[in-house]
Amino acid sequence: MARPDYYDAPDCETQEKGAPKFCKKSEPGEGTERSCAYDGARVVLMPITDAIHLVHGPIACAGNSWDNRGARSSGSQLYRRGFTTEMLQNDVVFGGEKKLEAAILELCERYGGEAKAMFVYATCVTAMTGDDLEAVCRAAAKRVAIPIIPVNTPGFIGDKNIGNRLAGELLLEHVIGTAEPERTSPYDVNLIGEYNIAGDLWGMLPLFERLGIRILSCVSGDARFESLRYAHRARLNVIICSKSLTNLARKMKKRWGIPYLEESFYGLTDTAKALREIARELDAQVGNAVMAERVEALVREEEARCRLRLAPHRARLEGKRAVLFTGGVKTWSMVNALRELGVEVLAAGTQNSTLEDFHRMKSLMHQDARIIEDTSTAGLLGVMREKAPDLIVAGGKTKFLALKTRTPFLDINHGRSHPYAGYEGMVTFARQLDLTVTNPIWPALNARAPWELSPAERAATAAAAAGHAAAFLAEDLPSSRVKLPVKAATVNPQKNSPALGATLAYLGVDRMLGLLHGAQGCSTFIRLQLSRHFKESIALNSTAMSEDAAIFGGWENLKKGLARVVEKFRPGVVGVMTSGLTETMGDDVQSAIVHFRKEHPELADVPVVWASTPDYCGSLQEGYAAAVEAILLSLAEGGEKIPGQVNLLPGAHLTPADVEEVKRFVEAFGLTVLTVPDIANALDGHIDEEVSPLSTGGVPVEEIRKAGRSVATLYVGDSLARAARRLERTLGVPAFGFTSLTGLSEVDDFATTLSELSGRPIPPELRRWRSRLADALVDSHYQFGRKKVALALEADHLKGMTRFLHGMGCEVIAALSATRTRGLDALPCERVFVGDLEDLEQAGRGADLLVANSNGRQAAAKLGVRAHLRTGLPVFDRLGAHQKVWVGYRGTMNLVFEVANLFQSTATEAQKLAHN
Numbered sequence: 001m002a003r004p005d006y007y008d009a010p011d012c013e014t015q016e017k018g019a020p021k022f023c024k025k026s027e028p029g030e031g032t033e034r035s036c037a038y039d040g041a042r043v044v045l046m047p048i049t050d051a052i053h054l055v056h057g058p059i060a061c062a063g064n065s066w067d068n069r070g071a072r073s074s075g076s077q078l079y080r081r082g083f084t085t086e087m088l089q090n091d092v093v094f095g096g097e098k099k100l101e102a103a104i105l106e107l108c109e110r111y112g113g114e115a116k117a118m119f120v121y122a123t124c125v126t127a128m129t130g131d132d133l134e135a136v137c138r139a140a141a142k143r144v145a146i147p148i149i150p151v152n153t154p155g156f157i158g159d160k161n162i163g164n165r166l167a168g169e170l171l172l173e174h175v176i177g178t179a180e181p182e183r184t185s186p187y188d189v190n191l192i193g194e195y196n197i198a199g200d201l202w203g204m205l206p207l208f209e210r211l212g213i214r215i216l217s218c219v220s221g222d223a224r225f226e227s228l229r230y231a232h233r234a235r236l237n238v239i240i241c242s243k244s245l246t247n248l249a250r251k252m253k254k255r256w257g258i259p260y261l262e263e264s265f266y267g268l269t270d271t272a273k274a275l276r277e278i279a280r281e282l283d284a285q286v287g288n289a290v291m292a293e294r295v296e297a298l299v300r301e302e303e304a305r306c307r308l309r310l311a312p313h314r315a316r317l318e319g320k321r322a323v324l325f326t327g328g329v330k331t332w333s334m335v336n337a338l339r340e341l342g343v344e345v346l347a348a349g350t351q352n353s354t355l356e357d358f359h360r361m362k363s364l365m366h367q368d369a370r371i372i373e374d375t376s377t378a379g380l381l382g383v384m385r386e387k388a389p390d391l392i393v394a395g396g397k398t399k400f401l402a403l404k405t406r407t408p409f410l411d412i413n414h415g416r417s418h419p420y421a422g423y424e425g426m427v428t429f430a431r432q433l434d435l436t437v438t439n440p441i442w443p444a445l446n447a448r449a450p451w452e453l454s455p456a457e458r459a460a461t462a463a464a465a466a467g468h469a470a471a472f473l474a475e476d477l478p479s480s481r482v483k484l485p486v487k488a489a490t491v492n493p494q495k496n497s498p499a500l501g502a503t504l505a506y507l508g509v510d511r512m513l514g515l516l517h518g519a520q521g522c523s524t525f526i527r528l529q530l531s532r533h534f535k536e537s538i539a540l541n542s543t544a545m546s547e548d549a550a551i552f553g554g555w556e557n558l559k560k561g562l563a564r565v566v567e568k569f570r571p572g573v574v575g576v577m578t579s580g581l582t583e584t585m586g587d588d589v590q591s592a593i594v595h596f597r598k599e600h601p602e603l604a605d606v607p608v609v610w611a612s613t614p615d616y617c618g619s620l621q622e623g624y625a626a627a628v629e630a631i632l633l634s635l636a637e638g639g640e641k642i643p644g645q646v647n648l649l650p651g652a653h654l655t656p657a658d659v660e661e662v663k664r665f666v667e668a669f670g671l672t673v674l675t676v677p678d679i680a681n682a683l684d685g686h687i688d689e690e691v692s693p694l695s696t697g698g699v700p701v702e703e704i705r706k707a708g709r710s711v712a713t714l715y716v717g718d719s720l721a722r723a724a725r726r727l728e729r730t731l732g733v734p735a736f737g738f739t740s741l742t743g744l745s746e747v748d749d750f751a752t753t754l755s756e757l758s759g760r761p762i763p764p765e766l767r768r769w770r771s772r773l774a775d776a777l778v779d780s781h782y783q784f785g786r787k788k789v790a791l792a793l794e795a796d797h798l799k800g801m802t803r804f805l806h807g808m809g810c811e812v813i814a815a816l817s818a819t820r821t822r823g824l825d826a827l828p829c830e831r832v833f834v835g836d837l838e839d840l841e842q843a844g845r846g847a848d849l850l851v852a853n854s855n856g857r858q859a860a861a862k863l864g865v866r867a868h869l870r871t872g873l874p875v876f877d878r879l880g881a882h883q884k885v886w887v888g889y890r891g892t893m894n895l896v897f898e899v900a901n902l903f904q905s906t907a908t909e910a911q912k913l914a915h916n
Helices: 037-045 059-063 091-093 097-111 122-127 133-141 160-174 199-213 225-230 247-257 266-286 290-317 329-340 356-364 377-387 395-406 422-437 441-446 455-466 470-474 498-506 520-534 547-552 555-569 580-585 589-597 622-636 658-668 701-708 716-731 745-758 764-783 794-806 837-843 854-863 888-915
Strands: 049-058 115-124 148-151 189-194 214-220 234-241 258-260 321-326 346-349 370-372 391-395 408-412 512-517 538-540 573-576 608-611 646-651 672-675 710-717 735-738 786-792 811-817 832-834 849-852 865-868
Touching: 037 049, 037 115, 037 160, 049 097, 059 408, 091 441, 097 133, 115 329, 115 370, 133 225, 148 160, 160 214, 160 247, 189 199, 189 247, 199 214, 199 266, 199 290, 199 422, 214 225, 234 247, 234 266, 247 258, 247 422, 258 266, 266 290, 266 329, 321 329, 329 346, 329 422, 346 377, 370 377, 377 395, 391 395, 391 422, 395 408, 395 764, 408 422, 422 764, 441 745, 441 764, 455 470, 455 735, 455 745, 470 716, 470 735, 498 512, 498 573, 498 622, 498 854, 512 520, 512 555, 512 701, 512 849, 520 538, 520 622, 538 547, 538 555, 555 573, 555 589, 573 589, 573 622, 589 608, 608 622, 622 701, 622 716, 646 658, 646 701, 658 672, 658 745, 658 888, 672 701, 701 716, 710 716, 716 735, 716 794, 735 745, 745 764, 745 794, 745 888, 764 888, 786 794, 786 837, 794 811, 794 849, 794 888, 811 837, 837 849, 837 854, 849 854, 849 888, 854 865
Parallel strands: 049 115, 115 148, 189 214, 189 234, 234 258, 321 346, 321 391, 346 370, 391 408, 512 538, 512 573, 573 608, 646 672, 646 710, 710 735, 786 811, 786 849, 811 832, 849 865
Antiparallel strands: none
């Protein structure tokens, strides 16, 4: 008996020099680059959107593969549901035919109103046990109202290409030619081997519609079962994938006389060629040149517009060198598309191509370009090492291999999210290629790690951190480019009061009691704001200024308040901060505290710290910084240095979990960390055995006294430069400053400085976290490229987040600071200004992402921006804000994933809306 022709690949035995054997089968011990016949049939048939696709076998074949391809549908989503008989051990032993029949009948009953047909797939196990798939389908078909079509392509009968061809035979036998269209025209065309991956078909349809060509059937992208039934009435078949369904086109020509062409719609040249060839064939059938004239007009118009849009991408891609590894028509077609963008192809793979594809590819490539024959992991890695490409264009199975080598990668196969066919698709292809190749993560990833630096380079990094405070404080603030508000009324303020910031700092000192010198309403609002952010009871009292006190002075209220809170609560320390009321009155707080000491010598053992925090000077971070400075200057004492002890001053923008992460990071170098203030264990959301009216869990006063004996002060956040510098000048503790600890290079600088301070190498644990972060950057950078972002945050927080997002490839269209501070001028954003959240509603137009606290939700809603990254204070409409870790290698990785997921989820929503 002769072997069916669809089992034999064309050009199987070619020995032409340089050409691979295209029918080469996988050998035992090879990698898993090649797929099986079951998968090949599934590729062809599963994009039939209104059919049930039932897999008869154990869980692996369906469980590992359902809904994992990028074929899109403009209608029914039934094809995306995973149906399987899930054969178990007893089914394998006793046979699964009865279970299969029951499954067919059950699914037809449940989905009969939506399903127009059912395809039933055999798998290796059910074929081996001898289940008669055809007999079961014939019997079940008599009891249901839709066709039941057996797909007898178990994986062991061959590779993916055989499965493709067998699926074409099944369509020919069971589907095509079984119905007639309502009407036909001389310009009816079928597309064969086009699966609408990421919406490719939708990029081609507008071209056909403008020309007056009707796509009668698409085999099988965005296909309806009914349209496939009358595919035999087309006037022309256009093969898009040469390897998968050429056999089908040949037999349709033999049976119905339908001529066929093999074309590609990737790239300008091939799209124009395809349209011209189609026009030529259709005009020949009709006997005129109408279609050719239409095509020339369309090509002139579309190419001119397309080249204009491609120009900026080509300018950045010109001269880049690529390795291309894909199959079928995409191999030679993508060589052409890359050449049109100025990209040189150094090597190309032809795993699923024909000999004709090979010739086309070779004619387009440089004579020294290499053909990839060994498609195993080791073979591909060898090509990458040899050629050192600027980018790799391949399928999803190669993606993570490429990214592990820190090489830009673009997915061209079924796993991609963007359509590349037609003129619009070519622009998308160029844009996505540009986004990945020019993303700023690559220089950071390919820079040397801290442990690879020379001793001189490590010393220079530490010296830069040591000079940070002096350089920052020397900046001329009045000449800043940052604009101040000009409107008389602030609307939806993003500022919080400086007294709130001071309260936050005081809460990081163990047994501290905050005392606000002002009217009692001020303390009430502060407690409410902090409580709904941290979900904690906040220890804060007030001097309860009255009308009389406002007129005659608040000294007595302050002294009485101090006496009452000390006698009642016995705090370890009292933290006093002023309000706008008492500062406007001119109360001499320092003198009042001196008098309080004289009047109450019995309370002399309780230290009192005072910070000036008038409401009209600064915002949260300024009040926080003033309190940190007051704590250090009031409590820190000098003396002999304590080896290995360093001070850590964490910025107001850090969460309790952030502070804990930074402490662990420093401790990994063998250093003892004295954190002032320390909210890591004070506002971390724990439950104490009993509730205290004082702050608990922060740094003890006894520890703060030792801050002057540390060998260094590390501060995170520019606003703390003044506090660190004053400690340096008064007690001789060298200061090392860091604007942010979010971002690969920022954390590298921190690690290098700690290595220099401690004299120890980077610990293995941190090296591992750095490697994980690098992996996260390459995995996630696709979501960030050229996304437009607007931010409204406190200045320190704004600097770190703006640089992080810009470093991930985002375009920061606006950065709104709560206050004007030093360091804002250098931000990578043209529009940096002081503003409120109403200003964000204007500045954020066109943004893909807003970064602001929970109060920014109104701006997000007004702008229609679905992606709102909540950060800063307050965050009250999400749980766990205080447990977010966005610093260090681990924290930066968390932030990368959080923002990438925001972008990804909103993109998915947008795609659904576009096609519903």
